[in-house]
Amino acid sequence: MGAEALYPLKFTPIFKDYLWGGTKLKEVLGKDVTTPTAAESWELSGVDGNVSIVAEGTLKGKSLQDLLEVYGEDLLGKQVFERFGPKFPILIKFIDAEKDLSVQLHPGDELAKARHNSFGKTEMWHVMQAEKDAELIVGFNKSLTREEYVKAMEEGKLLSILNRQKVASGDTFFISPGKVHAIGAGILLAEIQQTSNVTYRIYDYDRKDKDGNTRELHTDLALDALDYDLRNDFHMQYATDENRLNPMVKSPYFITDYLHLTDRVDIDVEQRDSFHIYICTEGESVFTVNGKDHTLHMGETLLMPACIDKYSIRSEHAKILEVHL
8 A cells, every 4th residue: 555545544542531621622622531530632742651542544553653654754754754754743732631730741752762662752832712811821930050959949949930820711831851840720722842751840730630649740850950040931922824834833844834814825845844733722624625525523633644744724714723844
């Protein structure tokens, strides 16, 4: 089977129910959640033990890993396949924080490779909905030395040195490795990240799970991974012009553009030599590939194989994130 067997792919969501999750994945995004609450919907994942499964079409039931091993660069793009091999490099999630998430950070590639034989974790958040006065934690509110940070932790004063940021729908944040962060209560967002599940948790509000246990903290592991500098480089500004791709984030790990559709847009990405991911955050749209229509609703994610490099998208109203390498 060659590249002609590939088509725009949707995958069955993988749900995670953590103690801070809520009901918006089901009530707002229409996810088929079977538990009373759900924290995350993993839309597109190559993480070991959590590999996405094709939801529809002739490849239904095949895993993302199956596709990578059969189609390789036809799916990923030649330059992406040369860089990553049969390993999908991006993880896409929707996250519903009914309660505050733990305060955490992620190591970069070098440290993650040495400690965990993993990629590091660079990520971005795009806020889809936020309740009044909802806020995120991103970075510290002043530059610190390692010693000052340790002292604050020992004295139980971590929360006093964190930078809090009020948020609204459309706000976008780029979280580089080492930057301390936490999603606050009342926020529904889309997360785009490197394929990695390495997290160092440094504070969890002394919460206990249903069995009465507190969650593990990674206080010592975090010390060498933390970015102690005050850098206001995380709140991304971007244009919202209709019917064109507006740049949001450009990093070595993913490039994300914003598309507000009110008409038809023709896409030609032959020069990019990469797969494309489309995440619908509002409304719905129709992708036309070789004369066949594929609908993308709010809360759905579509993987466009690299070998499909010309198509159109149309909608009377849709907001979409486009991700590629």
